[in-house]
Amino acid sequence: RKEVEQDPGPFNVPEGATVAFNCTYSNSASQSFFWYRQDCRKEPKLLMSVYSSGNEDGRFTAQLNRASQYISLLIRDSKLSDSATYLCVVNRNDYKLSFGAGTTVTVRA
Amino acid sequence: NAGVTQTPKFQVLKTGQSMTLQCAQDMNHEYMSWYRQDPGMGLRLIHYSVGAGITDQGEVPNGYNVSRSTTEDFPLRLLSAAPSQTSVYFCASSYTNGANVLTFGAGSRLTVL
Secondary structure: OOOEOOOOOEEEEEOOOOOEEEEEEEEOOOOEEEEEEEEEEEEOOEEEEOOOOOEEEEEEEEEOOOOEEEEEEEEEEOHHHOEEEEEEEOOOOOOOOOEOOOOEEEEEE | OOEEEEEEEEEOOOOOHHHHHHHHEOOOOOOEEEHHHHHHOOOOEEEEEEOOEEEOOOOOOOEEOOOOOOOOOOOOEEEEOOHHOOOOEEEEOOOOOOOOOOOEEEEEEEEEE
């Protein structure tokens, strides 16, 4: 079983829509959680960290559910510029981060 | 700030050739790492370093060597390239053990024929 699993999508949504997707992780000892964004043929960049209490950054909301071992990302009022692959990253604090394969979101005009 | 600089951006090798991917960061980050990214798979950790003189293996270390003689540089060596090593390679760094934010280089696309 992969340590971090994501629905690859693609999620095709119109501008202005809300899109949400999850990421599950297998190691209950995981300590830190992140969402990274990766544009086509570019390097990943941090979108946001995910805190136990959940957190919001503008149109983006991240949630952590430790009991069920998943994190989620919700994008409100989608923009064309939100089209990207979103990578779920989990850290057990042992110097080895685990990356999901990514969820692709395409926002159409 | 340059951040994390990787060279070369593109490389084509023949099977059996060796080469070094260069990675340099100017942020005084202690932690540096190398990942490979293949279609349909998440980034996989090859090797990492928590400081000068210290390196360790990641998930997929076979066929690769690293060294960390300075804080700034973390080269990745392919000893005898194989077609299975065709991939996009990313170098990333952070202040501590990766619990902090990773800063990635722009990537190196390697094709092994």
